[in-house]
């Protein structure tokens with residue numbers, strides 16, 4: 001195994017998109033940021049120097065961080081932020097994962113421009129499929145004409161929903177359907193006959209995305225750095241945080257083809273952004289000829305509200321082979337996941353419907369990040385008053401879709417920094433039940449530090465009497481982010497074998513801003529994190 005060293009300088013960088021120039025925060029001046037490559041078993045050491053005027057942390061999305069929770073990165077969960085002028089060395093080992101992950105900022109909305117691919121190659125090219133000719137990371141992102149930090153600050157101040165982005169992007173470029181973007185459209189050169197591996201990453205802040213390639217079928221072979229049973233499809237759907245690896249054979253006439261992505265906006269009755277980002281797959285047409293300038297073919301994409309297309313795609317993802325699902329279950333948890341409307345503080349005017357503020361909660365608790373200490377440090381050092389351990393294991397009320405009889409208490413969640421303690425080594429089964437009070441939509445729920453099996457998903461209320469029979473205990477997919485279907489549920493299972501404090505949240509950043517998060521505390525001693533490595537000496541001070 002090797003150790004790979006990287007220097008990441010967080011800095012303001014001038015860029016031009018959609019006819020406007022402005023400064024964005026980048027790593028090393030690159031947008032998207034640098035690609036990190038490693039092999040299974042390698043160690044990564046990333047020295048982050050903050051030369052920007054914002055606090056920042058970086059998160060290695062999907063990396064299990066076994067015993068290295070200090071390197072996980074979510075601000076005020078596992079570390080205090082790296083202040084302007086400060087630095088921190090993230091050091092961790094890739095254990096047991098292969099495929100596509102990514103990294104991103106985990107402070108405020110900085111991840112809008114601070115993200116990149118993290119690719120884990122198999123040892124000795126031992127792919128469970130024929131080695132692809134080329135491997136092409138395709139990062140889907142979202143672009144604001146304004147500073148995204150100001151967009152979220154304004155929304156937080158007023159309680160209103162934040163502005164939609166102005167474009168989606170592929171590898172940092174909106175593509176030629178947006179104004180002033182044609183000449184910078186991402187072009188991916190390919191050659192007739194070869195089979196390539198496309199590593200799709202949804203790095204958008206607030207949008208689930210459908211993706212398709214004109215004229216080409218895609219064979220899905222991996223998701224969230226786990227291999228999957230190959231299946232062929234013409235459209236993918238990725239929630240923010242999710243990755244999907246596909247093999248594509250260049251079996252079409254020499255020409256140009258669009259790769260296009262647009263929102264799967266499952267929210268009912270809510271205005272959505274239906275603009276489309278494009279990149280061009282360009283066949284090489286021989287040695288000396290100039291590249292043919294033909295109008296690329298456009299792929300068919302599902303309608304923005306095509307929940308059937310989205311759920312059919314997700315349900316098609318299975319583990320490559322038979323797995324042994326952990327059991328019996330020690331912790332049987334049931335968490336509601338939903339949006340709500342909070343009361344407006346007395347004497348103020350709020351930007352939500354009927355003078356409310358937009359909010360979100362899990363089991364009626366709207367998560368509040370600490371602001372002066374990280375939860376992991378507070379637990380490790382025994383600092384009181386930073387968090388409480390009374391996160392409820394079951395919802396306080398039963399949500400009823402049929403009668404639309406919504407308990408008033410769901411409109412007024414409790415705010416708090418509540419964690420749920422999991423016994424080290426316990427087998428955890430978690431039902432995630434969507435309960436939106438407005439704007440029913442799909443929530444991509446991500447757990448830090450863990451991969452989990454998705455045993456079943458469905459619409460309506462989860463009913464153990466009939467839905468337990470639907471569990472896939474043979475080849476369920478292993479992922480780090482599950483799309484809880486709109487007005488529906490998902491059941492996941494994992495072993496709490498990694499000590500630390502692990503954030504679980506909706507990966508739509510607007511929802512985490514509203515409190516759609518909680519944290520698990522996995523302790524492997526009696527009130528002591530025994531096998532967790534000691535905190536690095538340069539852990540940023542709180």
Ligand code: C2O
Nearest residue numbers: 059061074241446
């Ligand atoms: Cu992709 Cu909390 O992270």
